[in-house]
Amino acid sequence: MPGMTPEEIDKLSDMWANAYASTHEQYSKTEPLSDQQMFAELYQDIVLNSPAIHTILGVEHSYSVAMREQRERKEREVRERTEECMRELEDIKNTAEKNGSPLSDEQINHLYSSHFENLEFLESTWESELSLLRDTQRNEFREWLNTVSEDLHSNEGKITYSDSSTKLSQIAKCSEPDLEESFTIYLGTQLKTMHNIRLLVMDPVDLCRSNVDEAEGTFSRDPKRMQTALTLYSNNLSALVMVVGNRVRYSSDFMTTLSDICSKNCEFHFPDLDQQLQTVQDDIVRLNCKRFSTLYNGNGSNENSASGSNELILPSGSTNSGENTSDQVSLASSQFGVGLQSGATSNPSPHLLSANQSGGNSSPSLSHLSPQHQRKFKALLPGDVFITRHSNLSAVHAVFHLAGDSKVEAFDMTSQHPTFTGLKNIFRFAIDFDIINIYIPLLLTDTISDDKTLELCVKRAELVFKCVKGFMIEATTWTTTKSRTIQFLLPRKSSAELFHQLRRTLQETFPISNPVVTKVNSNPA
Incomplete structure (x- = not known):
């Protein structure tokens, strides 16, 4: 190039080479796939190109049964050891009192401390065994999937698997919401996009819990669970939003149940x-x-x-x-x-x-x-x-834990509250990572207390409806048009009167698609 030194030409050429490498796939460096990416592709290939989904879930269930049995043994042994420690402490104190030399507070504290250390050691030992069992099951499951993949490509789709410990039952009845109604809406200015809106009375825990008969070791073919497994690595993901406190390990009925479900069901993907x-x-x-x-x-x-x-x-x-x-x-x-x-x-x-x-x-x-x-x-x-x-929940792949505060609990907040900013970020994230189906607690809580009147609930729901509608309209400027399903959850204790009032509020907030009714004249002139 005239007027440029060789150093400037080299610098310019390097700049263009880096630009092509960072923007065009054919010029970029090919990086080797990680073990997780290879496993994801293997799993997706099996579930999409073979009828193996029932077998895979059956294997997962058999591992989960083994994990539950180990956890029950741990809980039983810890409970028995705790009761034994308390009996020993009472015997020591009673013996000392009978001998006329009662134990001092320092001696009692020392005994309690010693027994507490023994219990801690027992729990630590059990946690190590459970961790080893988890790692062993994960490795065995991945090796088994490799075998299934080889069979599918070499034996004309025949799957090698037999396990008498897992019984396949009939299709299980899914837990249904108490009240529900669905709507179709169209959002956008010039090019409108169709979305589905559902209003339902349902406990969020029902989206996490599978229908499993633990007593007989029977694996129930839960259609929701199968659909979740089929779409695990797809661009059709589902997620649940839960408003929580200001702690990561927050205490709530939902988190307790979620932890229990995750601990008793094997997690082989995350x-x-x-x-x-x-x-x-x-x-x-x-x-x-x-x-x-x-x-x-x-x-x-x-x-x-x-x-x-x-x-x-x-x-x-x-x-x-x-x-x-x-x-x-x-x-x-x-x-x-x-x-x-x-x-x-x-x-x-x-x-x-x-x-x-x-x-x-x-x-x-x-x-x-x-x-x-x-x-x-x-x-x-x-x-x-x-x-x-999560890969071991019934109907969702991810849970968004949205931090709230006392204003959220007191139903005293406006659209400028940071919790709505967090909800907006959730929508942006869902769009970027193909989360198509989102469950949102309409009142931003999974429980409803007696002091929350009908007027307060309607006011809160109207605020959430309007904010979500604004986020969805704004989303059309972030990405290409794609139909999504937003499902608003009401607590179990919600009355039918509240449900129908919120149904009317939803219809007033969102542009509902109404059917066209045509009258036909039966007596033509």
């Missing part, structure tokens, strides 16, 4: 629930370090100081050097992934965390902080969202 929650907790600590550091450096004030000093108290391993914290922390994986944008704002914005894999750095240490500061760095802010992925 990390187990405890590992995912621990990953999220580590990411939240790192994110809060950036949030609080940004607030301190941006505002010149310190809300976290314990003694009024000007230095921000941060966990070990974090920095407070004022560097730019708006970098992207990548949490991408083969299935789900998202970037966390730590914006330097006076009010930290909600973030979307994915329970896939660690962000790359170890979690900062909190051991030198007071319990109060540790809780602050581990807490979610209203509007934060973290995601757990």
